[in-house]
Amino acid sequence: MLSMKNVSKVFKTDLVETHALRDFNLEVNEGEFVAVTGPSGSGKTTFLNIAGLLEGFTHGDYFLDGINVSNLSDNKSATIRNEKIGFIFQGFNLIPDLNLAENIEVPLRYRGFNAKERQRRVQEALEQVGLASRLKHLPTQLSGGQQQRVAIARALAGEPRFLLADEPTGNLDSLMARQVMELLENINQAGTTIIMVTHDPELARRAQRNIQIVDGQVCDFTMYHQGYRHVSDINAATDIDKLVANADR
Amino acid sequence: MLHIKPILSSLLRSKSGPILLLIQIILSVAIVANASFIIQERLALMQRDSGIKESEVLTFSLFNFDPLIDKTAQNKIDQQILRGLPNVIDATSTNMLPLSGGGWSSTLKLGPDPDSTKSTPQFAMYLGTDHTIETLGLKLIEGRNFYPHELKDSLDSPSRLAIISSVLAKAIWPDESALGKVLYEGKDAQITVIGVVEKLQGAWIDSSSLENSVIQNVDYGSSSYMVRAKSEFHAELKDAIKKALLAENPNRVLDGFKSIEALKDSSYRDHKLMITVLTMMVVLLLLITSLGLTGMVMFNIQRRTKQIGTRRALGAKKRNIISYFLVENYLICLAGGVLGGLLAIQLGQQLMKIYSLPMLELSYPLFTVAGLFIVTTLAVYLPARKAANISPATATRSV
Known part of the structure; x- marks a missing residue:
């Protein structure tokens, strides 16, 4: 589904070269739920941006759903983002002037769907997140958790191959965070690949696999928990907890 | 795809900026249409053929004492x-x-x-x-x-x-x-x-x-x-x-050597002055309107940087962003053009009554609105292109 080989990202100024990612290698299989953790400045957001084709990279190869996306034009990147990737942002990124239906329609319009198809997908997506009755509400009329569910509905409406979630519960209280996480787990169980960047060790533990990024490189701990599809190494949880705790300190 | 409905919804939900711009456009259309009409009328008067070889005929007066x-x-x-x-x-x-x-x-x-x-x-x-x-x-x-x-x-x-x-x-x-x-x-x-x-x-x-x-x-x-x-x-x-x-x-005095062309210029001096003043007014109004449009687009780009980044992340191509801003301003322009055109006709009728001017031809408001669309395109395109260059990665930044 997602394969990064020796991907590097270097930010250059006149005086300094900053290596945000160095020889970054990652394989994510179809249907996986991967949590990406790491200390601030470790390169999590850069990884997310590159994975979501939001920005380019300096070296290496990146294959997404079998397509080499290393040197795509701006238009082609936009098309792949629109058709294959669903984004969930920490700040929800809903458009305040548009109601929920119109917000969910945004990527569908860029995809060229007709009004009937858009309406069907909006309805289905809102039903999936339990907000079908709030079609005409504005984002400001919803709680944070509800707004994030709308953002998830927007991501799902395009029926993407995988979801990229950037701190999806970062702006939510624990109850709402749990609800959103349960929703993401349900989506993953329905077959959608999810990559989630998070600071929250509890959330990270609930993913099938944890990727720890430190100094722009991957420290890979495979962590299969009870209740997930491939339970095998429960001890890894202890290691990841330590790492995450250190990172947050 | 032009996506007019969500743009219209968005405009209707945050009205204050667009309404101010709309008022500016309405007044501009009404004034520019009438001013253009008066300019055209005056020019037509000045360009009437007198039947005389004006530049060749030298006139003077001779006083015998x-x-x-x-x-x-x-x-x-x-x-x-x-x-x-x-x-x-x-x-x-x-x-x-x-x-x-x-x-x-x-x-x-x-x-x-x-x-x-x-x-x-x-x-x-x-x-x-x-x-x-x-x-x-x-x-x-x-x-x-x-x-x-x-x-x-x-x-x-x-x-x-x-x-x-x-x-x-x-x-x-x-x-x-x-x-x-x-x-x-x-x-x-x-x-x-x-x-x-x-x-x-x-x-x-x-x-x-x-x-x-x-x-x-x-x-x-x-x-x-x-x-x-x-x-x-x-x-x-x-x-x-x-x-x-x-x-x-x-025992006599010769005076006032002037060509008929010079006499004509002198007679039309007030008309020329009016044309100059009205032309300056039209240019200034169009300039102010275009600055208003550019200002509003630039303000909106700053206000919506994250939104634009999000749209790009969700699959908007650069041309979608440019067309978004163009369509948004075309809608304001269209509303301003229609209302301004009606106001122009009203104003024209008042001018006709008060100053005995000819009736405003409908083509003038129409041409003014067409001109306004050109001004809008010029005023909006460059800032919109700048907006289109906002990185989709802006969506993940905490701005």
Whole structure:
């Protein structure tokens, strides 16, 4: 589904070269739920941006759903983002002037769907997140958790191959965070690949696999928990907890 | 895809900025449409063909102070002298100068009984000679010129001849030739039309009867003269005229050398001023409107940086972002254009009532709105292109 080989990202100024990612290698299989953790400045957001084709990279190869996306034009990147990737942002990124239906329609319009198809997908997506009755509400009329569910509905409406979630519960209280996480787990169980960047060790533990990024490189701990599809190494949880705790300190 | 509905929804939900811009556009359209119409009207007035070779005809006044002089005889001698000067095409004396703002005007009767017959429209009354047509460069389209022996010395003559402008001829005898027709001055004097010139304007540019002119065969012995020569000879001709006429009789003063072109320029000075002021106003209004549009787009780009990044992340291509801003402003422009057009028509009607201006043609608001769309495109495109370059990665930044 997602394969990064020796991907590097270097930010250059006149005086300094900053290596945000160095020889970054990652394989994510179809249907996986991967949590990406790491200390601030470790390169999590850069990884997310590159994975979501939001920005380019300096070296290496990146294959997404079998397509080499290393040197795509701006238009082609936009098309792949629109058709294959669903984004969930920490700040929800809903458009305040548009109601929920119109917000969910945004990527569908860029995809060229007709009004009937858009309406069907909006309805289905809102039903999936339990907000079908709030079609005409504005984002400001919803709680944070509800707004994030709308953002998830927007991501799902395009029926993407995988979801990229950037701190999806970062702006939510624990109850709402749990609800959103349960929703993401349900989506993953329905077959959608999810990559989630998070600071929250509890959330990270609930993913099938944890990727720890430190100094722009991957420290890979495979962590299969009870209740997930491939339970095998429960001890890894202890290691990841330590790492995450250190990172947050 | 233009995505008009969500753009419209978005505009309706955050109204204050668009409403201010809308008001600006409405007022601009109303004012620009009417100002453009007035400019066009004035330009059309200025560009009317007078029928005269304006740049070639040099005019001047000659004042005799010799009490013993026979003014009529001297006038004839002076005309002969003028015609004999180098480079002169023709010359004549006249009672009035075309397009000068001053002259003679009159009406005549269509029948001998002044009480029962209709009058002609008002016309400019030139008293001229057999050289008047050639001196002014008029085009005779019917009939003939005066013969030298037909010239009269005064208006007292009861039987006179006239050459009239075609506009006047049509106004009096719309369906028949004017040649041979007789006009009456009181009970006794008869004026027979012997020729029609294509065009000859009178002296008053704002008069509705500017195109109505009559030249009568009266060599009046006036103090005004017209001399026709190519304009490049006018400077030396002026000196030659002074020298020759003062040599003939030194007890007189020559003054006011001006071409008819200069007289016309002077008469249209107020119109030119109005055109300049209105043009500046139109340009300023369009500039202010375009700055308003650019300002609002730039403000919106700053306000919506994250939103634009999000749209890009969700699959918007650069052209989608550009078209978003264009469509958004086209919608404001369209609403402003429609309302401004209606206001322009209202304003035009008020101007028509108060200042007797012609009715505003519908094409002016339409052209103004079309122009506004061009201004909008120019004002919005560059900032919109800047917006399109906002990175989709902005969506994941905490801004």
